[in-house]
Amino acid sequence: MKDLTHPLVWFYIPVTLTWICFCISVGNPAKFIDYDWLWLLFRSMSPYFWSALGVALAVGMSILGAAWGIFITGSSLVGAAIRVPRITSKNLISVIFCEATAIYGVIVAIILQTKIEYVQPVDGVWDRYAMLSGYAIFGSGVTCGFANLVCGMCVGIVGSSCALSDAQNSTLFVKILVVEIFGSALGLFGVIIGIIMSGAVTWSGAK
Amino acid sequence: MDHYRSLLQEGASSNQDTAPFFGFIGAAAALVFSCMGAAYGTAKSGVGIASMGVMRPELVMKSIVPVVMAGVLGIYGLIIAVIISTGVNPASYKLYDGFAHLASGLSCGLAGLAAGMAIGIVGDAGVRANAQQPKLFVGMILILIFAEALALYGLIVGIILSSKAGQSAAPAPAH
Secondary structure (H helix, E strand, O other), X not given: OOOOOOHHHHHHHXXXXXXXXXXXXXXXXXXXXXXXXXXXXXXXXXXXXXXXHHHHHHHHHHHHHHHHHHHHHHHHHHHHOOOOOXXXXXXXXXXXXXXXXXXXXXXXXHHHHHOOOOOOOEOOEOOHHHHHHHHHHHHHHHHHHHHHHHHHHHHHHHHHHHHHHHHHOOOHHHHHHHHHHHHHHHHHHHHHHHHHHHOOOOOOOOO | XXXXXXXXXXXXHXXXXXXXXXXXXXXXXXXHHHHHHXXXXXHHHHHHHHHHHHHOHHHOOHHHHHHHXXXXXXXXXXXXXXXXXXXXXXXXXXXXXXXXXXXXXXXXXXXXXXXXXXXXXXXXXXXXXXXXXXXXXXXXXXHHHHHHHHHHHHHHHHHHHXXXXXXXXXXXXXX
């Protein structure tokens, strides 16, 4: 651990401690951690919570990844272009690759939100198909969002190196671009799995 | 929550309705963690290739090997994620199937993450060293293959686990 500003201290440990305190404090006071109450909480969560969260994560995380990649690439690009202004127009391709991950997220989010339909719960209990559909949209959004997050970061880092090496030797641009293309395939994998999972959505009985 | 409390006490079969959550999270974990490993491998090796390519541009195309091997990790995650997400059967999906799919996805995904980190660090150091000493190329490839094998182990275990997921309807073995 480098020092006390490490993310481990300021994010992961507080989140873990909050979760543990939550588990201990809810439910039957006689039990230390009331697992039955926690399971009932999980069981009674509406499928529309999961669906909405899935759509939000699909677009939000993809755009976070794209933004991260763009700032990594962009800062290196403008820094290197002080001495070598010719690299600017060619290396905007790296910025466009990062932007593409945001577009993938928007596409998947729009597709997912068209799949949300309202069904009535019977006696306060949702149908098993409704629960499955809620979980499917959540899984789809998580997959697409986080895959595009890491893809955007990867393409950004490689794009930054591409700009810097292009500034030194202009024959390197196309060769490093090949590495960026491998990186941008990862976002496509997320979109593919997101679309496959969203095909399992069926809000009221099997097709 | 009270409706669900009475269902839990009755032991109703609808208590298994949360099983698809674990199945889909398994598929998501397979892809997301493998992509994290692939992204780390691609980025770290890519930086090494770009830095090395400034001095030795003719070696760049040969040094793309770590990037390709990192990309293959994403393919492994894709395979398991497709197997899981097409295996979630809405009609009869018990908690047994859900947990099997979760385990399958996590095993493939986390193994891919680990392999990607290894491939990235070895690829970065390897391409930089290869630029200075060309005899190291074969050694770098051997180390990368060992790192790739880790993800393959995760893929094998993931396939075995996800094949158990259809068996909750099978009759219990006679003792």
